[in-house]
Amino acid sequence: MQTNNNPFIFETPLIEGVICRRRNRFIMEVEVDGVIYDCHCPTTGRIGDIILRDVPCLLSLSNNLSRKTLYTVEAISVDLPSNATKSWIGINQNAANRYVEHFIKSGQLSGMVNNGEAIKREQKVGNSKLDFLVGNTYIEVKTPLTRLQVEVKEHIETKEGSSFTSFERFIKHIGELAHSLNKNDKAILLVCFIYDSSKYMGSSGGKYSSYIRNSVQSSINQGVEVWQVNFKITPTEVNLIRYFETTKDMIKG
Structure with a gap:
């Protein structure tokens, strides 16, 4: 079934980055504009059989600026980082x-x-x-x-x-x-x-x-x-x- 389009709009657009590695269940190291950040991983289990290295992702910025990880990984892509029209897989x-x-x-x-x-x-x-x-x-x-x-x-x-x-x-x-x-x-x-x-x-x-x-x-x-x-x-x-x-x-x- 399909319905009229009334999307869920993010208050602040998500930021694109590239996952360098998943350090543990809770932390992914993500490069954004040449800077590597520790980012919160919202799922503690595995994500398919993917090794999360050089994988594009979308990040949300936390409203709590005192949080240890300011960013949360909201989605990943199996497309190349250079692909301008990526398809995203939400993981939150x-x-x-x-x-x-x-x-x-x-x-x-x-x-x-x-x-x-x-x-x-x-x-x-x-x-x-x-x-x-x-x-x-x-x-x-x-x-x-x-x-x-x-x-x-x-x-x-x-x-x-x-x-x-x-x-x-x-x-x-x-x-x-x-x-x-x-x-x-x-x-x-x-x-x-x-x-x-x-x-x-x-x-x-x-x-x-x-x-x-x-x-x-x-x-x-x-x-x-x-x-x-x-x-x-x-x-x-x-x-x-x-x-x-x-x-x-x-x-x-």
């Missing part, structure tokens, strides 16, 4: 919720959920906090980054990543989504990509993949819907590309 999983909130409130996801003005953030269900409650619909947003659904160009260095193991929080939240249907009419697991991704079917490998898939299907059987949304991030704004329901596909998978 926390920002994904801000984008989703904007497009719900502006009615651009009305095919999935109505009454966007009634949106509430971080609503407690059982022992968990789910991302949104819109009217009588709970929404939990997940932004997969461990496996990127993009063509990785030849100049990009890669290495084989370890299998996905951080599954406890995922299983807990989709279980809470299913339980929320006891008092509410609807619950949605929203798989969010800050780039134009193909239909997401989850990982077929990894030690816990079958357990995760069975848990997802159990929740679907209890009435949870699965949707996907794709955004496009640029230095100035985030646009909605498309969104669609994948519940039946997840069951078939």
Whole structure:
């Protein structure tokens, strides 16, 4: 589904740089106009199988000028640094919720959920906090980054990543989504990509993949819907590309 264009506008345009290396889970060293800065990495896990070296990125400047890292890496690109028309992959999983909130409130996801003005953030269900409650619909947003659904160009260095193991929080939240249907009419697991991704079917490998898939299907059987949304991030704004329901596909998978 597509809607009228009403983008999420950044208050200050993002700055382009080039990642020199990822020093640890939290810090990337980024060169901007010949100066190297320590920048906050907003995701602690791996980003596909990419070795983050000589990789273009977009940075946001923190409003807190006393913060140790003034910049946050918002997106990366698998295009060459010299490419003037790069495509960007958003990696800020926390920002994904801000984008989703904007497009719900502006009615651009009305095919999935109505009454966007009634949106509430971080609503407690059982022992968990789910991302949104819109009217009588709970929404939990997940932004997969461990496996990127993009063509990785030849100049990009890669290495084989370890299998996905951080599954406890995922299983807990989709279980809470299913339980929320006891008092509410609807619950949605929203798989969010800050780039134009193909239909997401989850990982077929990894030690816990079958357990995760069975848990997802159990929740679907209890009435949870699965949707996907794709955004496009640029230095100035985030646009909605498309969104669609994948519940039946997840069951078939």
